[in-house]
Amino acid sequence: MNHDLPRTIRMQPGDNVAIVVNDGGLPAGTVLPGGLVLLEGVPQGHKVALSDLADGEPVIRYGVTIGYASGAIARGSWVSERVLRMPAARSLDDLPVGTHAIAAGPLLDGYTFEGYRNKDGSVGTRNLLAITSTVQCVSGVIEYAVRRIRDELLPRYPNVEDVVSLEHVYGCGVAIDAPGADIPIRTIRNLSKNPNFGDNVMVVSLGCEKLPPARLFPAGSIPIGNGAPSVVTLQDRQHVGFMSMIDALMVTAEQHLAELNARRRETCPASDLVVGVQCGGSDAFSGVTANPAVGYATDLLVRAGGTVMFSEVTEVRDGIDQLTARAATPEVAAAMVREMQWYDDYLVRGSVDRSANTTPGNKKGGLSNIVEKAMGSIVKSGSTAITGVLSPGDKLTQKGLIYAATPASDFICGTLQMAAGMNVHIFTTGRGTPYGLAAVPVIKVATRTELARRWHDLMDLDxxxxxxxxxxxxxxxxxxFRLILDVASGRKTWAEHWKLHNSLALFNPAPVT
Incomplete structure (x- = not known):
């Protein structure tokens, strides 16, 4: 293909705009195939009007009205966010239910990966020692201990890949009994039970926090490994000085490492995969290249019996009718509507709406507003029926295609998908981001070849x-799909290679005191 020729992409035959494909965009005067002449320069990923648009006329992309012309727009003009008015949000009433609930198709059998099987039936893709905390006050102590564990203990336990601190800023100074406080609490609890930790988690407490270990893990559910106590409480009288605390953490860590070191990879069916899909630093190509490819892989994973979670409430809200139409049952549709309404109300309490989502980078990459962004985001979910819905912080209990309601923040979404139990994370980006997680391998998919070449040692797939x-x-x-199986079997992603790990970010809609 001659890459110097002017190229545009029109998503649906009825669209009255197309996006420019060429690196660097196209200058004014460019003649497109078909004879359309650009009246002004149009950057890469941005939209060009394919016909004359009158003031107030719908601007259509993906076969959907993404906005209304805020004045007359001539054929061949650049259609940016500056010349669009955003549509009102779709009502949550009278939505289609199950009208396009497509079955997954023929079983995709015979695909496997090498994973770590846990006692509870889940499967890890990594073998990690996790240290969770009940309060942010202990983070510095844990950080010090983690450095010593890596230097002094890990070399003696070669089958354990790393030690991970589940650091967070919660546990005290919060309205622990307020409505919404259950979300961060159950998130911390379920993070500790991620399959990559092998049912084996250390817990560090200060001793005076509002979220004590007994509340974080009620009814005796604190995970213990190798019969050793999992809780180290720094305010216990037995700790005399800082090094006493560190010594206790080192002794406890070694007991857990010994148990984790006995784990071995074994051949597991692809049905044991729990994959979270997410996008960040999105551009106009996200819904053209990377996200549709992820959607195709999503369908393959579901056909193989695996589980895929898609999320980001504000980034699917404008396509809620598309989602309820794919609900496997009326109950699933009602659950999706419930999560959308909860988030609508949450935004109203903060005096914002869904339009606050779109970033300057999104707009620079050609996404005019959240409606256009949502149309490109939804396609990560593929085409099959949606079989379940998770509220923020919930843990998975079923297989299939799951809608996990989360904020669109990259870091909060990834944290909540990790708490739900994902063992592989797929992250698409058009603008580029070095996002990564310490506890779950993150496969980075570039929407544009230019980004994949420029960030050649950060992007895993072009x-x-x-x-x-x-x-x-x-x-x-x-x-x-094949890369997911390889990474699940131990192949390192670029984020793992460079140890690029973002901090966990809890979603706490409750007041801070």
Whole structure:
């Protein structure tokens, strides 16, 4: 293909805009295939009007009205957020239910990966010692201990890949009994039970916090490993000086490491995969290349019996009718509507609406507003029926395609998907971000070849070949599916190679005192 030729992509035949594909955009005067002449320069990923649009006329992309012209727009003009008015949010009443609940298709059998099977039936893709905390006050102590554990203990336990601190800023100074406080509490609890930790978690408490170990893990559910106490409380009288605390953590860590070191990878079916899909630093290509490829891989994973979670309430809110139409049952549709309404109300309490989501980078990458962004985000979910819904902080209890309601923040969404039990994370980006998680491998998918080349040692897969015509969505979807199996079996992602780990971020809608 001649990459110097002007290229645009029109998503649906009825669209009256198309996006520019060429690196660097196209200058004014460019003649597009078909004879359309650009009246002004249009940056890469941005929209060009394919017909004359009158004031107030719908601007259509993905076959959906993404906005209304705020004045006359001539054919061949650049259609940016400056010339659009955003539509009102779709009502949550009278939505279609189950009208497009497509079955997953033929069983995809015979695909496996090498994972760590846990006693509870879940499967880890990594073998990690996790240290959780009941309060942020102990974070510095844990950080010191983790350095010594890595230096002094881990070399003696070669089958344990790393030690991870589940650091957070919660546990005290909060309205612990307020409505909404259950979300961060159950998130911390379920983070501690991620499959990559092998049912084996250390807990560090200060001793005076509002979230004591007995409340974090009620009814004797504190995980213990190798019969050793999992809780180290720093205010206990037995600790005389800082080194006494560190010594206690080292002794407890070694007991857990010995148990984890006995774990071995074994062949597991692809049905044991729990994959979270997410996008961040999105651009206009996200819904053209990377996200559709992820959606194709999502369908393959569901056909293989696996579980896929998609999320980000504000980034699917404008397509709620598409989601309820794919609900496997009326109860699933009602649960999705419930989560949308809860979040609508949450935003109202903060005196904002869904339009606050779109970032300057999104707009620079060609996304005019949250409606356009949502249309490109939803396609990560593929095409099959949605079989379950999770509230923030909940843990998975079923397989299939799951809607996990989370904020759109990269860090909060990833934290909540990790708490739900994902063992592999897929993250698409058009603008680029070095996002990563310490506890779960993150596969980074670039929407554009230019980004994949420029960030060659940060992106794991280039979906930009779809836009250039070098590969199909199906091709890249299968490539991603096979990469997921390889990473689940131990292949390191670039984020793991460089140890690029973002801090966990809890979603706490309750007051801070």
């Amino acid at each position: 979906a930009g070949t779809i836009a250039s015509g070098e590969a199909s969505i199906e091709d890249v979807g299968w490539q991603l």
